[in-house]
Amino acid sequence: MNDKVHLDHAHVRHLLTAMLRIRRFEEKCFELYQSEKIRGFMHLYDGEEAVSVGVIEALQSQDAIVATYREHGQALARGIGMNVLMAELYGKQEGCCRGRGGSMHVFDRATRFYGGNAIVGGGLPLAVGTALGDKMLGRGAVTACFFGDGAVDEGSFHESMNLASLWQLPVLFVCENNLYAMGMALARAEAETDIARKAAGYRVASEAVDGMDVVAVEVAARRAIAEIRRTNAPYLLECRTYRFRAHSMFDAQLYRTKQEIETWRKKDPIRQLQSWLEQTGLLHADEITRIEADIATEIDAAVAFAEAGTWEPVEELEHFVIMDRVPQ
Amino acid sequence: MSAAASMPAPQRMTYREACKQAIRAAILADPRVFLMGEDVARYGGCYAVTKGLADELGEEKIRDTPLSEGGYVGAGIGAAIAGMRPIVEIMTVNFSLLALDQIVNSAATIPHMSGGQFAVPLVIRMATGAGRQLAAQHSHSLEGWYAHIPGLKVLAPATIEDARYMLQPALDDPNPVLIFEHVMLYNREDELDPNLTGVDIVSAKIRRPGRDVTLVTYGGTLFKTLDAAETLHQEGIEAEVIDLRVLRPLDMTTVLGSVARTRRVVIVDEGWKSGSLSAEIAARIAEQAFFELDAPIRRVCSREVPIPYAAHLEQAALPQAPAIVAAARGLVKGG
Numbered sequence: 001m002n003d004k005v006h007l008d009h010a011h012v013r014h015l016l017t018a019m020l021r022i023r024r025f026e027e028k029c030f031e032l033y034q035s036e037k038i039r040g041f042m043h044l045y046d047g048e049e050a051v052s053v054g055v056i057e058a059l060q061s062q063d064a065i066v067a068t069y070r071e072h073g074q075a076l077a078r079g080i081g082m083n084v085l086m087a088e089l090y091g092k093q094e095g096c097c098r099g100r101g102g103s104m105h106v107f108d109r110a111t112r113f114y115g116g117n118a119i120v121g122g123g124l125p126l127a128v129g130t131a132l133g134d135k136m137l138g139r140g141a142v143t144a145c146f147f148g149d150g151a152v153d154e155g156s157f158h159e160s161m162n163l164a165s166l167w168q169l170p171v172l173f174v175c176e177n178n179l180y181a182m183g184m185a186l187a188r189a190e191a192e193t194d195i196a197r198k199a200a201g202y203r204v205a206s207e208a209v210d211g212m213d214v215v216a217v218e219v220a221a222r223r224a225i226a227e228i229r230r231t232n233a234p235y236l237l238e239c240r241t242y243r244f245r246a247h248s249m250f251d252a253q254l255y256r257t258k259q260e261i262e263t264w265r266k267k268d269p270i271r272q273l274q275s276w277l278e279q280t281g282l283l284h285a286d287e288i289t290r291i292e293a294d295i296a297t298e299i300d301a302a303v304a305f306a307e308a309g310t311w312e313p314v315e316e317l318e319h320f321v322i323m324d325r326v327p328q
Numbered sequence: 329m330s331a332a333a334s335m336p337a338p339q340r341m342t343y344r345e346a347c348k349q350a351i352r353a354a355i356l357a358d359p360r361v362f363l364m365g366e367d368v369a370r371y372g373g374c375y376a377v378t379k380g381l382a383d384e385l386g387e388e389k390i391r392d393t394p395l396s397e398g399g400y401v402g403a404g405i406g407a408a409i410a411g412m413r414p415i416v417e418i419m420t421v422n423f424s425l426l427a428l429d430q431i432v433n434s435a436a437t438i439p440h441m442s443g444g445q446f447a448v449p450l451v452i453r454m455a456t457g458a459g460r461q462l463a464a465q466h467s468h469s470l471e472g473w474y475a476h477i478p479g480l481k482v483l484a485p486a487t488i489e490d491a492r493y494m495l496q497p498a499l500d501d502p503n504p505v506l507i508f509e510h511v512m513l514y515n516r517e518d519e520l521d522p523n524l525t526g527v528d529i530v531s532a533k534i535r536r537p538g539r540d541v542t543l544v545t546y547g548g549t550l551f552k553t554l555d556a557a558e559t560l561h562q563e564g565i566e567a568e569v570i571d572l573r574v575l576r577p578l579d580m581t582t583v584l585g586s587v588a589r590t591r592r593v594v595i596v597d598e599g600w601k602s603g604s605l606s607a608e609i610a611a612r613i614a615e616q617a618f619f620e621l622d623a624p625i626r627r628v629c630s631r632e633v634p635i636p637y638a639a640h641l642e643q644a645a646l647p648q649a650p651a652i653v654a655a656a657r658g659l660v661k662g663g
Contacts, residue, residue: 064410098443107442114409114446119433125399126434129406136362136388137411156429159399166394320444321478322577323502327447 005219012273012282015057015214017291019049019270022073024295025082028303029072029089029103033249037306038089041118042103043070047212047244050269051176052077054217055144055237058225064134064143065111066127069104069118070176070243074146080108086302092309099312100320109327112141120181121154123147124173128160131169135232142170142228150181152198153189161202164234171234172224173204176211178243183255199236211241212267242267336522344514346491347377347453351415354499355381355389358413361499364391364400365417374419375455375514401427401452405435405504408450413499418454421470421508435504436479447502451495457510457548457598458646464634467642469598471508471547472605475576481505482575483529484547488518490573493527501529508575510548510598532573532582538566541656542586544609545596546572549647553596556652565660575605583609584617591622592659596647601629623659628652 005011026046032038045052052073056065059078067074075085080096088095089103096108105116114130117123127145134141151157152175164171175195179186186193199206205227209220217239224235242264246253253261277283341349355361363378369392372379382390393400397418404416418424424431435448458467475482481503485491491509498505535550536557545553550571557567568586572578587593593613597606610625628647635645 066406096443097441097445100443101441105441107438107445109442109445114406115438115442117434119429122402122429122433125402125430126406126409128399129403129408130410131406132403133407133410133412136407137360143406156398156402159394159396160402162394163396163399163403320440320442322481323439323444323447325447326449326502327445 005215005222007215007282009282012277013287013291015053015218016270016273016277016283016288017295018053018077019214019273020291021082021295021298022049022053022076023270024292024299025076025302026072028299032089032303038103040102040104041069041248042089043248044245045070045073045243047264047268048176048178048241049073050214050217051174051211051239051241052146054214055172055174055221057218058221059142059144062139062141063112064114064130064141065146066114066123066130066143067106067116067146068123068148069116070148071106071116071146072103075106075108075113078108078111078113080106080111080113082298082302083305086306087309090306090309091311092306093312094305094309121147121151121156124151124156124160127171128163128169131164131171132167135169140229142172142225144172144174146174146176148181149175149177149179149186149195150184150189151175152195153181161199161204161234161236165202165204168232169234170228170232172221172228173234173236175236175238176241177238178241180243180247180255182247183251185255196236196238204234204236206236206238208238208240211239212269212272214269214273338519338522340517340519341488342514343488343491343509343516344375344377346488346520347509348379348381350492350495351378352381352385354415354495355385358499360411360413361415362389362391362412363415363417364393364404366393366395366419368392368417373417375511377514378417397423397426398430402430402434404450404452405430405438405448408448409438409446413449415451415453415495415499418452420466421454421456422465422468424452424454424470431474431480431504432477436477439503440479448504449499449502450504451498451507452504453507453509455511456508457512458635458642459512459548461637461639461642463637467635469630471506471575472597472599474506475605475608477576479504480576481529483507484573484575485509486513486547486550486571486573488520489524490527492520493524494529496526497529505529508547512548516551529574530579532579533571534568534582534586535571536567536569538568538590540566540590540660541592541594542568542570542583542590543594543596543652543656544570544572544583546575547598549596549598552647552649553652556649556656559649559653560656563657565656567656578609578612580612580616583613587613587617588620591620593621594626594628594652594655594659596628596652598630598647600632601627602632604629626655626659628655
């Protein structure tokens with residue numbers, strides 16, 4: 001297994017593009033939310049892009065993903081089309097879940113993307129299960145399970161870490177520690193704030209990584225996944241990151257200071273990578289302009305696709321409550 | 329060879345043994361099927377249903393779990409989505425509340441929420457009900473709560489043949505199916521019809537025909553209700569006893585057909601009355617068969633208390649045959 005990261009031109013271009021796609025997509029989502037094209041709860045990933053891009057870069061096609069309600073980044077990085085994602089946010093039947101799930105519940109069979117779970121900590125037992133199933137079926141697949149620091153407060157985190165370790169299951173637990181569970185600061189919620197350390201209590205290998213550095217995340221994720229494939233045991237990767245925007249679209253952010261946000265903005269994963277690329281000359285400014293232009297075109301197309309989408313007929317409301325077969 | 333000689337003899341067995349045979353047969357028939365739960369392997373199951381199965385089938389197929397209901401029920405959901413056919417055993421319905429999030433927020437929602445991309449072909453078995461002096465945290469009948477949830481199927485096998493044969497169609501079903509086994513049934517013995525090879529998980533069954541009054545029940549109270557019907561028969565009242573078998577979706581066709589004939593109905597449920605399955609059945613009868621009725625709908629349910637330990641108090645809290653008889657008699661004879 002290749003756990004090395006080659007920072008050649010193609011790869012760094014890909015990493016930057018992947019993060020920019022998420023950032024620009026969500027900037028458009030914010031706009032569309034203001035114009036009421038997108039409704040419900042929507043949680044933006046602004047500032048955390050390096051985590052999903054770095055980790056998913058290390059996955060293979062047979063691997064599975066379980067994510068949270070803040071999962072636009074994982075969805076795009078995993079290769080779920082921007083068109084069907086945007087249509088889902090619009091609630092159109094051309095969306096990846098026919099508009100049933102919306103922003104918080106993205107699922108995709110083709111890429112083994114198992115949600116979009118909006119119960120904090122709810123996805124962890126599920127990830128233990130997909131890994132158990134994959135192991136019993138001999139698939140040789142890893143499940144990457146994303147969750148926030150808030151999930152660490154939940155019993156399901158501890159039960160899942162224990163189960164995965166006890167049964168030696170191929171789960172990569174990825175904690176996206178952005179320091180706040182909605183408004184609850186990590187230090188006000190956890191007696192031990194070093195999340196990576198908690199893994200030791202379950203005999204799970206772990207590592208904390210700078211979640212604002214996409215290359216560091218990718219390197220750590222490749223190392224972790226190589227270790228999982230070698231040992232068949234789970235691994236906890238704590239990615240220390242920060243969300244620049246509010247928790248959701250209804251958040252006055254009374255729990256943190258503007259200064260704190262500004263300090264973290266200086267570590268913006270996109271800005272960091274971009275300035276490093278400019279310094280090293282790996283990517284020229286005009287190439288970045290081209291990348292931005294391509295992304296803008298892709299987003300325009302996604303919005304047009306979603307706008308042109310149709311509403312699922314109300315007659316189909318009860319479809320799939322009870323399934324008549326297991327989809328193959 | 330004569331027909332009589334080729335006829336296999338009826339097999340007498342306990343409900344517990346029927347559950348065990350069902351599990352063994354399902355695991356042997358499909359390599360994707362396995363069972364997991366607390367103390368199912370080395371201990372043999374808290375109600376001894378799986379005793380000896382781990383030795384026979386191995387601890388991969390009969391898998392002991394830590395005391396992590398939310399964790400292993402969620403793992404069952406994930407494994408089902410990944411292609412396995414897990415049977416998850418929870419010791420009692422009371423403990424299933426620790427896994428309620430996984431059952432209600434994930435298993436029941438994922439097929440619809442994903443736009444039909446994923447099914448959750450999972451079976452969850454658990455004990456339910458009172459009668460063993462296990463007090464208020466081991467004795468409740470909460471199956472009605474689960475019957476509230478779209479996306480779940482809920483079964484309540486009462487007879488030996490249902491205990492033996494409901495599991496396979498539950499595993500064949502692409503949806504999460506919950507099976508409730510009443511604790512007072514495990515030791516019950518009966519003969520299993522050797523010519524029977526399966527049962528459906530769709531319909532209610534008339535366990536005793538009668539023309540004067542319909543008694544609707546399921547699970548542990550079926551046999552109390554049949555006893556009540558026998559007493560009523562001696563008084564000249566012919567009660568029809570319906571075993572619901574399936575609590576979600578309800579087979580109202582059978583219930584309404586019976587009510588249309590008898591014009592009177594008593595619903596017997598070990599759950600409490602308030603916001604309950606018995607309330608739902610009564611409401612549907614009122615909505616769909618109001619003008620068929622010659623008398624008000626009656627319910628015999630548990631008293632609205634946490635089930636107490638002391639035997640006399642526990643028995644006083646539960647639906648009993650004399651109360652069923654009194655309710656039915658009141659409807660037929662008036663007063």
